[in-house]
Amino acid sequence: MKVRLSKPEILDGLKKGQLTTLSQMITLAESSRPDDRLLTNEILSELMPKTGNSLRLGITGSPGVGKSSFINKLGQHILSRGFKLAVLAIDPSSLDSKGSIMGDKTRMSELLSKDGIYVRPSPAGKTLGGLASKTREAMLLCEAAGFDYIIIETVGVGQSEVAVKNMVDFLLLLLPPSGGDEIQGIKKGIVESADGIAITKADGDSLKSAKVAQAEYAKALQILKHSDEKWNLPIKTSSAVEDHGFVEILELIESSIKKQKADNSFTKRRNHQLISWMHDEIKTRLLESFYTNKEIKVELKRLEGQIQTKQISPIEAAKMLLSINLS
Amino acid sequence: MKVRLSKPEILDGLKKGQLTTLSQMITLAESSRPDDRLLTNEILSELMPKTGNSLRLGITGSPGVGKSSFINKLGQHILSRGFKLAVLAIDPSSLDSKGSIMGDKTRMSELLSKDGIYVRPSPAGKTLGGLASKTREAMLLCEAAGFDYIIIETVGVGQSEVAVKNMVDFLLLLLPPSGGDEIQGIKKGIVESADGIAITKADGDSLKSAKVAQAEYAKALQILKHSDEKWNLPIKTSSAVEDHGFVEILELIESSIKKQKADNSFTKRRNHQLISWMHDEIKTRLLESFYTNKEIKVELKRLEGQIQTKQISPIEAAKMLLSINLS
Numbered sequence: 001m002k003v004r005l006s007k008p009e010i011l012d013g014l015k016k017g018q019l020t021t022l023s024q025m026i027t028l029a030e031s032s033r034p035d036d037r038l039l040t041n042e043i044l045s046e047l048m049p050k051t052g053n054s055l056r057l058g059i060t061g062s063p064g065v066g067k068s069s070f071i072n073k074l075g076q077h078i079l080s081r082g083f084k085l086a087v088l089a090i091d092p093s094s095l096d097s098k099g100s101i102m103g104d105k106t107r108m109s110e111l112l113s114k115d116g117i118y119v120r121p122s123p124a125g126k127t128l129g130g131l132a133s134k135t136r137e138a139m140l141l142c143e144a145a146g147f148d149y150i151i152i153e154t155v156g157v158g159q160s161e162v163a164v165k166n167m168v169d170f171l172l173l174l175l176p177p178s179g180g181d182e183i184q185g186i187k188k189g190i191v192e193s194a195d196g197i198a199i200t201k202a203d204g205d206s207l208k209s210a211k212v213a214q215a216e217y218a219k220a221l222q223i224l225k226h227s228d229e230k231w232n233l234p235i236k237t238s239s240a241v242e243d244h245g246f247v248e249i250l251e252l253i254e255s256s257i258k259k260q261k262a263d264n265s266f267t268k269r270r271n272h273q274l275i276s277w278m279h280d281e282i283k284t285r286l287l288e289s290f291y292t293n294k295e296i297k298v299e300l301k302r303l304e305g306q307i308q309t310k311q312i313s314p315i316e317a318a319k320m321l322l323s324i325n326l327s
Numbered sequence: 328m329k330v331r332l333s334k335p336e337i338l339d340g341l342k343k344g345q346l347t348t349l350s351q352m353i354t355l356a357e358s359s360r361p362d363d364r365l366l367t368n369e370i371l372s373e374l375m376p377k378t379g380n381s382l383r384l385g386i387t388g389s390p391g392v393g394k395s396s397f398i399n400k401l402g403q404h405i406l407s408r409g410f411k412l413a414v415l416a417i418d419p420s421s422l423d424s425k426g427s428i429m430g431d432k433t434r435m436s437e438l439l440s441k442d443g444i445y446v447r448p449s450p451a452g453k454t455l456g457g458l459a460s461k462t463r464e465a466m467l468l469c470e471a472a473g474f475d476y477i478i479i480e481t482v483g484v485g486q487s488e489v490a491v492k493n494m495v496d497f498l499l500l501l502l503p504p505s506g507g508d509e510i511q512g513i514k515k516g517i518v519e520s521a522d523g524i525a526i527t528k529a530d531g532d533s534l535k536s537a538k539v540a541q542a543e544y545a546k547a548l549q550i551l552k553h554s555d556e557k558w559n560l561p562i563k564t565s566s567a568v569e570d571h572g573f574v575e576i577l578e579l580i581e582s583s584i585k586k587q588k589a590d591n592s593f594t595k596r597r598n599h600q601l602i603s604w605m606h607d608e609i610k611t612r613l614l615e616s617f618y619t620n621k622e623i624k625v626e627l628k629r630l631e632g633q634i635q636t637k638q639i640s641p642i643e644a645a646k647m648l649l650s651i652n653l654s
Binding site for chain 1: 371372389390598601602604605606608610613614616630631634635641642643644645652653
């Protein structure tokens with residue numbers, strides 16, 4: 001960051017919805033410098049009352065399922081309803097990468113040319129936990145800057161979905177228009193954490209298989225449902241090429257939020273998310289204070305050498321370092 | 328665990344390669360009880376000299392790519408070369424799941440009926456870190472019990488691959504026999520952490536698209552290669568149905584290990600893995616000692632209430648709890 005803004009400048013810029021201030025502030029939040037961290041925490045605590053008013057939508061799916069094309073279209077429908085939309089990404093593969101082979105930007109070019117849109121790629125990060133907490137902070141900052149619809153996009157199965165689930169009001173799982181073999185891939189846990197499923201590429205030659213997939217997934221979910229009678233997971237089809245399915249999907253999301261608010265599960269879910277935010281923060285700070293301890297730093301170097309010459313086991317080395325931390 | 332074995336009984340049983348002892352010991356290692364943990368650490372430290380002699384192979388790929396069928400065939404080729412094979416899994420989706428919709432067992436039935444094979448599904452766990460460290464312990468125990476070929480299987484993209492990469496000698500990435508759109512899904516980071524690629528289902532109607540995919544992936548990798556001239560990632564095709572490609576894949580793995588041993592990168596890689604094991608252990612223990620602190624437990628409950636009533640922000644709550652930990 002070339003220009004370092006002051007706290008009042010940042011608060012004022014966000015209040016006015018200035019995108020340059022928002023970008024600079026997110027960059028500040030992504031910094032690992034202790035003074036940047038301190039300032040970020042102060043600003044976030046101050047902004048808390050101005051956050052929480054957006055609709056937070058998570059979108060997840062395997063590589064190749066067509067997430068960018070999907071968001072390109074869905075985003076335009078969101079904008080046309082008068083919302084200001086921010087798209088953020090948690091991409092665990094960016095942990096040791098400089099980006100994907102083909103950029104996603106081209107698939108979102110239509111959306112990017114509109115007004116009221118803000119897109120922020122995945123921050124660089126050493127751990128998924130770090131990535132996720134930086135994405136959460138970016139989300140809150142976008143809310144403070146007046147964005148009222150946030151999409152958090154994530155790749156793949158497993159951990160990153162759990163992370164997204166922990167910050168959104170609705171998690172949409174994208175699945176490809178192929179059934180059969182793919183079905184075995186739907187793990188119970190992933191489907192259970194989703195609030196809805198959209199099958200992509202339901203057009204042209206794939207239309208038929210998309211419909212078959214929809215029926216097969218519904219059948220598979222029926223089997224799972226027996227163990228939890230209340231549970232119901234809607235499955236929609238969509239086509240980014242033919243621009244259909246998106247209105248239905250937005251209606252599905254909105255009616256789910258309405259229902260959540262009516263039965264109070266909305267507040268419960270958001271409270272649960274605040275608490276898991278606290279735990280993420282604890283984890284990050286605990287590790288930070290351990291690894292910045294000078295005595296530990298010195299001893300760590302020495303023990304790493306001993307591990308490599310097989311004089312000591314990793315478990316024993318960890319035990320010795322932890323005893324320094326406690327003393 | 329019904330019968331609790333003593334330490335000498337466990338050490339003796341593992342030495343004799345008894346599978347029941349191995350299973351009981353892995354169950355013990357998966358336990359979160361402090362006394363079980365203590366005993367596990369003692370046993371692991373004692374067994375360390377007996378570990379490290381297997382070939383450690385990681386296999387990763389998205390759901391539906393055909394991992395189980397692939398391992399079913401590859402495993403049989405490994406057994407026929409006279410190795411004892413253990414197959415372990417790190418499945419991040421098992422974090423809040425009771426298993427997949429369809430069991431993988433049926434796809435591995437041929438392999439399971441052979442001698443010299445041991446298969447252990449993913450342990451239950453609260454975090455990917457926990458899952459990964461338990462899988463690493465299971466691997467070492469299998470080695471101590473005389474298994475000389477270990478396959479660690481994992482689903483999906485991102486974090487779990489990094490975890491597997493941190494414990495194997497060779498990471499094989501399985502990709503589906505479809506190119507085009509899928510290509511955008513190969514993130515640089517994932518491809519970079521792999522040591523080789525195998526395209527699955529190269530048979531029947533898919534044979535042609537598998538060959539096209541092989542060429543497309545090769546082209547995409549060529550683009551990436553420019554930034555790192557030394558880097559080379561072999562791509563093979565395979566068919567579990569027609570049982571071809573597996574001999575070539577095993578030869579690829581073995582020649583890579585031979586090369587790693589010749590240029591000393593094998594030892595470097597294993598040392599690096601021991602050190603990341605130490606860091607995993609530190610992380611686990613740090614969090615454990617924080618959350619089992621009685622004063623913190625009490626205060627945590629109180630602050631969770633305050634977070635829910637918006638009296639305090641998650642960041643402030645974390646700060647207060649951390650100050651107890653330091654006092």
